[in-house]
Amino acid sequence: MTVKKKGLFKKIGAGLLVAAAMAPLALGLTSIKSVSAAETDFTISLHKMVKNSDDAQTIESDGAEKTDIPGYEVYDKKTDGNVEFSIFDIESTFEAWKDEQPSGQYADDGEAFNAFQQELISKFSKDAEGNDLTVDEILAAQRTYLTSNGLTAVHTIDTKSEGWTGNTFNFNKEGISNEGKYLILETDADSSQATSISAPLIFGLPLKDHETSSKIHLYAKNTVPKTDLGLEKQMQDPEDITKYITKAGVEFTLTGPNGSVTKTTGEDGKIEIQKLSNGDYSLEETKTLDGWKLLEGKFLFNVNNGTLTKREGSADWATLTEPTDGRWVFKIDNFLTTGDKDFIKVDSEDEELVLEGAEFVVTNNNTDTRKYAQLDGNNKFVKWVTNLDNASEITSDDDGKLSVSGLPYNGEGTRYYLQETKAPAGYGLKKELIPFTINSGSSATSDQEIENTKIGLPTTGGMGIWLFVLVGAVMMGGAGFYYYKSRKNKLV
Secondary structure, eight states: OOOOOOOHHHHHHHHHHHHHHSOOOOTTOSSOOOOOOOEEEEEEEEEEEEEOOTTOOOOOOSBOOOOOOTTEEEOOHHHHOOEEEEEEEOHHHHHHHHHHSOTTSSSSHHHHHHHHHHHHHHHTTBOTTSOBOOHHHHHHHHHHHHHHTTOOOSEEEETTSSSEETTEEEEEETTOOSSEEEEEEEEEEOTTTOSOOBOOEEEEESOTTOTTOSEEEEEEEBSSOOOEEEEEEEEEETTEEEEEEOOSOOEEEEEETTEEEEEEOOTTSEEEEOOOOSEEEEEEEEEOOTTBOOOOSOEEEEEETTEEEEOTTOOSSEEEEOOSSSEEEEEEEEOBOEEEEEEEEEESSOTTSBOOOOEEEEESOSSTTOOEEEEOTTSBEEEEESOGGGSOOEEOOTTSEEEEEEEEOOTTOEEEEEEEEEOOTTBOOOOSOEEEEESTTGGGSOOEEEEEOBOOSOOTTSHHHHHHHHHHHHHHHHHHHHHHHHHHHHHO
8 A cells, every 4th residue: 555645735735625615523413424526537436245254254455346255245225224434534634643653653654554544443343441332332433533533524425315326335526536545434324224334444545556547446344244133933832732833913122232123923923133233132022912921031142243142141931043044043932821720529419528430521612613622641731622532531539629720711711611421420410511711810719619419219208209109009099999899709
């Protein structure tokens, strides 16, 4: 790189011209705007690239145009958000900086300019403790530096106006020539979409082998690879808890260095979050669907140059899978809201008399299309079946008790039914279905009583005894008539 010194009067004159032509830089502005100026016959074509691989190599900005750069992809406004680039003449800034350095520290201007470059790059990437700055912090650091050094953009191009095509920004306004020292900064970016901003370009012109060129090509590149995140959400199937389904409408909030974003699952149960910057993040389920439990706590993780790691203190409801296509995936399961219910089988006339051996199945409604519950060995719900022969039976024990657990419910509660399939010995089978409700408090309620009526001789005073009396009277009358006739016949 060739470095030329300019005379004092030439530098002062150029500074006065710039100061007269450019509006003062206001502290705290979101972007650095330049005034309108005529075009020149020299162009600096800046190509914005986004790193997408840990193996990406340094792009040498030697003035030549390049294609198919391994480890990088071209900037895309749709996915990377709006950006703005500004070019500054820093000839006098460099000279002032050099004057502040100890005498004899640098052998020549080339060595001094290299040190100046590294100092600026550090200012716009690290804090005082050496930590990486966020996008918003980098932009703020740039504004502070530009203001304190009285620098005003010679030319500014943003993706909301003209002057750019695809990923190329052409700087060609008056004040830009093929000599001098320049600084190109990404002076504005959408921090909700950007993982980082382009590293500053500090260079002297002309470049080697481009002393007479009318155009040079430079490459602005993001120093942090983009990190894409996919979320795959499965919901426990209320028809069969051993299976999972996908649902739209589950809401997650991701909070990180650049703020928070809330996204909702589609019908496929997926969410895509693109271009995470380095830093610590938390993922929280903020809304679930009726019938499923809301995940508790936050999943905490860190992004560092394309690598995701779970942080200490994180919830455990997500499984983080390493990428096969450059995309990390969180696999998350949601479980049903379920409840339990206890019952006791008693005699219809004496509730203190408990009944052993009654058998029941659980049904999901009281219509002809009802389904029946299959349960595990602990009477916990597994799935619904359509055939009664495949249903699981629960039996009252010697204390008359029976229970069912793990039944799904929605909202305030879901109505289910017991269907008796076998009555206790000596009792009649209960024909009607027995309704019960499952909700968050159903397991805490007292046992629901189920009564059965004993089968035996009719009770005294019933219709049955009168039948016996009538039959007995007839038989006795017949016997009396027979005795009377036989006596009469003997007398004759």
